[in-house]
Amino acid sequence: MSSVGAGALLEVLRAWPEAPRDAMPVDAQALVSAAARHGLAGFVQHALGRSGLTLDEPVRTSLRREALAQAARGMRVKTLLMRSLDALAAVGVVPVLLKGYGLALRLYPEPLQRATTDVDLLVADAEVGKASSALVGLGLRPLGEAAAAHARAHEHHLTFTGAAGMVELHFRALVGYGQTLEAEALLARAEEAVLEGRRVRYLxxxxxxxxxxxxxxxxxxxxxxxxxxxxxxxxxxxxxxxxxxxxxxxxxxxxxxxxxxxxxxxxxxxxxxxxxxxxxxxxxxxxxxxxxxxxxxxxxxxxx
Structure with a gap:
């Protein structure tokens, strides 16, 4: 990705919630490429449209195409999220939504303006077993026994994949650099919310x-x-x-x-x-x- 594209994208992000102060870069396509690379094509389309800045037709078409593709992927993830929430609710689990659609829904003008590729759910360690069974019931494939045992001991989530997409079931908030961010305190302070009629929690x-x-x-x-x-x-x-x-x-x-x-x-x-x-x-x-x-x-x- 070019520094021109990155610089132009940074100008849009720095200016928000105001309109970008500068005119479009000479290489506007570089901005489109950067926006797509960083999962913000839909947002950039929104921000430029609100600002009144115009793009040449080929670039505008490219940005629209990237934004629509991002939104389509986001809708697929949202569908899996809703199915996952329903499955977990059936076994009495109300997860914390990490990142993804739940974050975009609360922060962006429209949730599909920010790219998301999978579903991230945080549950208490004691809920992992029944939550895992619920996700398998959706037709998602769990990790193999050895890989799951390793993940439970050394990582922060279990992965479930299938034709519908991927769910990461977190039982720790994060593992990295040989350190662990446990979930108990975060879960205890999490706040209840409702997402399209479904109970959820947010940090x-x-x-x-x-x-x-x-x-x-x-x-x-x-x-x-x-x-x-x-x-x-x-x-x-x-x-x-x-x-x-x-x-x-x-x-x-x-x-x-x-x-x-x-x-x-x-x-x-x-x-x-x-x-x-x-x-x-x-x-x-x-x-x-x-x-x-x-x-x-x-x-x-x-x-x-």
Missing amino acids: RAEDELVYLAIHASNHLLQRLAWLFDLKLRVLASPGVDWGRVVEVARGTAFPHLAWYALEAAQRLVGAPVPQEVLAALAPPAWQRRMAARFFTLGGCWRRS
Whole structure:
């Protein structure tokens, strides 16, 4: 992906909820390619349409095609999500929705404007058995016995796949860098909600900010959508308790991972993260210098 395309996409994301300040880049197709690569084709189409900026017909057609393809994939995932929720409800399990459609529904102008590829559900460890059986009942294939045993001991989710798509059943929030983010406290603080008549739960705002930040850094900030999610999550919760965010991050094994993503979200897409929060979570200077190399994808995200 070109730095031109990445730069143009960053301008759109930084400006939101206002219109982009600059005219379209000379290589508008690079913007379309970047938007598709980062799972934001639908959102970029919406943002440019609202701004009144116009694209040449070939580029506009390309963006529309990418947005429609993304939406079609999103509808497929949503269908599987609803079926999964119904199956879990039948055995008395109300999961926490992680990322995906549930997040996009709450943060984006329209949920299908953000790409999603699978269903991520978080349940208590004691619920894994009956939740797994419910998902198998949908025709999804579980991991083999040995792989499932390894996942239960060393990973944070079990994977179920089939013609309808993929469900990741999380029993830990995250495992990475030899550390684990357990789920019990997050589940205890999760908030009840309703999604199209179905009971669901979402992480509390402070917990979700930390989780999203750690998840993004654990995957080396490979998608700008993950940073933009953080910006939108902050904007959606103007009363967020930043002291609690720091406390939650420090209470995990990954406080520096939270800093990497929150700092990048502030710097690159304009997320309103207070400077004192970043200072409280910042790793040593040498780690910050290393982050400038490893969390910029070859310099595409680097800004002065």
